Amino acid sequence: MNTTRQAQAEQKKQTYLKRVNFLFENVKQWLKDEPLLVEETTREINETLMDDDMRDIYTVPMLILYAPNHEKVVELKPVGASVIVAQGMIDIEDPYGDREHITYMLKEQPQVLRKVGDKLVEKPMYNNVNADNWYWLNESDRHNAQVMKSNLLCKLIMRVGDYEF
Secondary structure: OOHHHHHHHHHHHHHHHHHHHHHHHHHHHHOOOOOOEEEEEEEEEEEEOOOOOOEEEEEEEEEEEEOOOOOEEEEEEEEEOOEOOEOOEEEEEOOOOOEEEEEEEOOOOOEEEEEEOOEEEEEEOOEOOOOOEEEEEOHHHOOEEEEOOHHHHHHHHHHHHOOOO
């Protein structure tokens, strides 16, 4: 990979890390009054950051949430910066592998053709993406993105980790 491509890959990685850290600081703030224990740790990601075959291995932060009895509820596990139609992904995953995906999406998103009445109209791929931010896409309502907030995080923790607040 030439130095320009290396610099672009490094910039993509650093941007992703900044976004992950921003979300995790919010998560810790959102959960500060909840009975969950938050452990900060790290994990390695091995991904192709650019369109060539050069792989990059780097360390990212990760959060593990425990119930008051120290039973693991979920992990907030960064997946990578290279995601189709998004700028990064984090999984909320329980100890058994059930998961939901949080994706970082840009306000300027791909356009798709959707049927409106009897016409095909070009529209953004997802509704409700009004700013660059972390969003959850409900599998049953694929066109509507929900911005990550405290109440949505708790809903996803309950959904994935079978945890009651």
